[in-house]
Amino acid sequence: MQKSIRNVAAYCFAILLLTFGFVRRARKRVFREKLILSIFFHDPSRHLFLSCIKWLQRNGFYFISLQELQQFALGEISLPEGAVLLTVDDGWRNNLDNIVDVADDLHVPVTIFVSTDPIEHGGGYWWSYVSKAKKLGISQWAVEALKKQNNDYRIKMLSTIRSCIFLEREAMTKDELISISDSKYITIGSHSVSHPILPQCTEEVALYEISESKKKLEQWLRKRVTSFSYPNGDYSKREVELIKESNFEFAFTGSPGYLTKDSLNEMFEIPRFEMLESASFIENICRMTGVWFINKHPN
Numbered sequence: 001m002q003k004s005i006r007n008v009a010a011y012c013f014a015i016l017l018l019t020f021g022f023v024r025r026a027r028k029r030v031f032r033e034k035l036i037l038s039i040f041f042h043d044p045s046r047h048l049f050l051s052c053i054k055w056l057q058r059n060g061f062y063f064i065s066l067q068e069l070q071q072f073a074l075g076e077i078s079l080p081e082g083a084v085l086l087t088v089d090d091g092w093r094n095n096l097d098n099i100v101d102v103a104d105d106l107h108v109p110v111t112i113f114v115s116t117d118p119i120e121h122g123g124g125y126w127w128s129y130v131s132k133a134k135k136l137g138i139s140q141w142a143v144e145a146l147k148k149q150n151n152d153y154r155i156k157m158l159s160t161i162r163s164c165i166f167l168e169r170e171a172m173t174k175d176e177l178i179s180i181s182d183s184k185y186i187t188i189g190s191h192s193v194s195h196p197i198l199p200q201c202t203e204e205v206a207l208y209e210i211s212e213s214k215k216k217l218e219q220w221l222r223k224r225v226t227s228f229s230y231p232n233g234d235y236s237k238r239e240v241e242l243i244k245e246s247n248f249e250f251a252f253t254g255s256p257g258y259l260t261k262d263s264l265n266e267m268f269e270i271p272r273f274e275m276l277e278s279a280s281f282i283e284n285i286c287r288m289t290g291v292w293f294i295n296k297h298p299n
């Protein structure tokens with residue numbers, strides 16, 4: 001109920017932004033100032049993902065791969081105006097039909113950041129157990145509240161909750177991951193081992209989560225894994241250092257912001273505009289173009 005009230009209010013606001021030319025002006029600015037749109041999804045429907053791609057194509061945007069972004073940052077290539085980088089977090093099984101299929105069909109490069117535990121062991125992502133247990137009245141914990149606890153405590157609560165709840169597999173399987181990584185349009189990056197909130201972990205655990213996920217993915221895929229996305233977008237200076245220590249070349253945050261040649265000097269805190277998959281398409285147009293985050297200082 002609360003969600004639907006939020007979405008109706010947000011829909012009305014998005015209509016106003018569109019009607020009063022905010023989206024049109026943002027698009028013009030992106031082209032004029034050669035900004036790069038950095039957009040991320042989690043588990044969109046095929047309809048939403050396809051609608052976003054088609055809207056961006058109709059409006060003259062050009063999709064770039066992670067490799068092109070790196071070459072641009074190193075000054076090896078220039079990019080056309082209206083460049084867009086698409087990334088996806090977690091490794092949801094639905095991504096196979098809703099994202100990978102579309103990316104292959106329309107020749108759109110996408111980077112998918114996966115957590116290795118849910119892929120290896122099946123079941124649900126940890127927050128799915130927590131929200132189902134709350135819905136069933138088995139536990140009082142809300143997902144957002146548990147994210148604020150230290151990691152040992154979160155794991156303890158989670159193990160009690162998991163013993164009473166069954167969830168079908170939510171992540172793609174290891175074989176599916178290996179198979180999609182063969183596509184020339186799909187790049188696989190790391191999203192940790194178990195998707196903890198890294199700043200709530202001890203340094204030893206945070207390093208394990210970051211470096212072990214890279215090691216495992218490289219063994220599975222038999223190729224280098226160079227990029228990381230911070231689970232839940234949470235990181236501190238310590239995580240940035242651990243990422244560098246683990247030989248990653250890029251790391252993505254969940255903080256909104258356009259990419260520029262200058263902002264790419266810092267490759268371990270790359271901003272992204274988050275799509276909200278439960279929201280209206282019009283709101284998501286405002287999100288993709290950065291208009292939605294106007295007060296959250298997109299650079």
Ligand SMILES: [Zn+2]
Nearest residue numbers: 089090231232
């Ligand atoms: Zn995630």
